[in-house]
Amino acid sequence: MQIKELIRVAVVFGPGRAIRPVWFDWHNRKHAVLETTYTWSDLKGSARRLHFAVRDDGGLYELTYDTSEQTWELTGLEGN
Amino acid sequence: MADRIVMHVDMNAFFASVEQQANPELRGKPIAVIGRGRTVVTTASYEARAFGVKTGMNTWQAKQACPQVIFVIGDNRKYTHTSAGIMKMMLDYTPLVEVFSIDEAWLDVTHSLSIFGSAENIAYLLKSRIRHRFGITCSIGIAPNKLLAKLASEMKKPDGLTVIPPAEVSRILEQLPVKELCGIGRKMEQQLLMMGIRTCGELGRYQLERLTRKFGVIGERLQQMGKGIDNSPVVPVEDEQEVKSVGHSMTLDKDIERRQDILKYLLQLSEMVGRRARRYNVAGRTVHLTVRFADFSTIGRQCTMKNHTNRSDEIFNEAISILDTLGLDQPVRLLGVRITNLCYQQQQFPLFEDERRKVLATSAMDEVNDRYGSFAVTYGSVLDNGDKGSFVISPAWRPDGIRNVDVK
Numbered sequence: 332m333q334i335k336e337l338i339r340v341a342v343v344f345g346p347g348r349a350i351r352p353v354w355f356d357w358h359n360r361k362h363a364v365l366e367t368t369y370t371w372s373d374l375k376g377s378a379r380r381l382h383f384a385v386r387d388d389g390g391l392y393e394l395t396y397d398t399s400e401q402t403w404e405l406t407g408l409e410g411n
Numbered sequence: 412m413a414d415r416i417v418m419h420v421d422m423n424a425f426f427a428s429v430e431q432q433a434n435p436e437l438r439g440k441p442i443a444v445i446g447r448g449r450t451v452v453t454t455a456s457y458e459a460r461a462f463g464v465k466t467g468m469n470t471w472q473a474k475q476a477c478p479q480v481i482f483v484i485g486d487n488r489k490y491t492h493t494s495a496g497i498m499k500m501m502l503d504y505t506p507l508v509e510v511f512s513i514d515e516a517w518l519d520v521t522h523s524l525s526i527f528g529s530a531e532n533i534a535y536l537l538k539s540r541i542r543h544r545f546g547i548t549c550s551i552g553i554a555p556n557k558l559l560a561k562l563a564s565e566m567k568k569p570d571g572l573t574v575i576p577p578a579e580v581s582r583i584l585e586q587l588p589v590k591e592l593c594g595i596g597r598k599m600e601q602q603l604l605m606m607g608i609r610t611c612g613e614l615g616r617y618q619l620e621r622l623t624r625k626f627g628v629i630g631e632r633l634q635q636m637g638k639g640i641d642n643s644p645v646v647p648v649e650d651e652q653e654v655k656s657v658g659h660s661m662t663l664d665k666d667i668e669r670r671q672d673i674l675k676y677l678l679q680l681s682e683m684v685g686r687r688a689r690r691y692n693v694a695g696r697t698v699h700l701t702v703r704f705a706d707f708s709t710i711g712r713q714c715t716m717k718n719h720t721n722r723s724d725e726i727f728n729e730a731i732s733i734l735d736t737l738g739l740d741q742p743v744r745l746l747g748v749r750i751t752n753l754c755y756q757q758q759q760f761p762l763f764e765d766e767r768r769k770v771l772a773t774s775a776m777d778e779v780n781d782r783y784g785s786f787a788v789t790y791g792s793v794l795d796n797g798d799k800g801s802f803v804i805s806p807a808w809r810p811d812g813i814r815n816v817d818v819k
Contacts, residue, residue: 332524357427367432368433371492373492376780376783377782382488384433384434393431409434
């Protein structure tokens, strides 16, 4: 399911260029990221967006980081 | 061309493998990646293939073959990102990388052995890096040329590594059916069968004169293929021939009949063509229009203008004039617009004020769209077309350059 909601995400930057989401808030619940299953990037206009498929104990989510706006969005959801 | 070492890398069930990696719930299950709307299976996982699910089936056929198949709507940006990453890895082993499609490439590693030891070693390194970074597998073939390397990569799937040494070529080809060779499709296979040619060995020994009489200039090429000879070089993207056309087509979500609806999609396609042409500074003089009807019959017409253009409005106007010459007796399923007769480095500022304004307006639109994404600003009449842009990865897709279509 596609959604588009700005959310709060805790992230570990590094070492190097690695970015690892650790938890995110959504629907008044803190979701601990158990695994980042896939990462990819794309461009929206001139803005690079980094996508993370992450799993918590209940489902699979797609988190998107807009490197230009420096915002995190929840953009996809499965298995909830 | 003697003593070359060519590798062919073929990603296994590429789109499906990426989706299974991204979603652990799908791993080990029969899945079929489909497009949005009324589309067909683009890739089936090996688990689904075991039930007979194949690329090109519609969802109903796939469900008949495998009732438990899980349909996954493809995410093209995942695939283009992954493909570009893999092709970049390949360049660490040789600059001679020819991208054949989003999931296939050839590498000429002849001159890389002094660094990496052997072609097998390069293959193992590449396979392990792809698996480590993306979690997916590929099959690799190593042989003296592109034809045989591709054949070798097909021999063991998934996750295979097959080497065809030069001394083994004749033995392997002797009993190999001709259809196994890249470039021999079903039609050609039928024609060869009618001539009594079933295997590559038979093709290689067949009288050249009779092959040439039947197939013309490609007769000799066919005989060489039968012998496993292929002198075509591995051509890196920067050495590829300049593109001869820029085009986009779209299968509509539902068939349309009304002229005004057709025009909305033609304008959208013209804008996609014009924008890509402008981005890479090419312009075309001939506009082609393709229309596929509900019964899958397809017609294509073209029109050549006095001057080259890459302006969307001019391409659109030509497309309309072609459309008006066609008899639209039934609903339209697919539309395609393409420009050919290209010239590169097209930069001409019009003399007259009206035309100059149009060029400046187009340029302003491009700047906004470059910054905020395709169709951030566009023509009012295409606003209600639904999702706009390319949703299918063309076989001609490349990680860079004018063939790099931004798919959604």
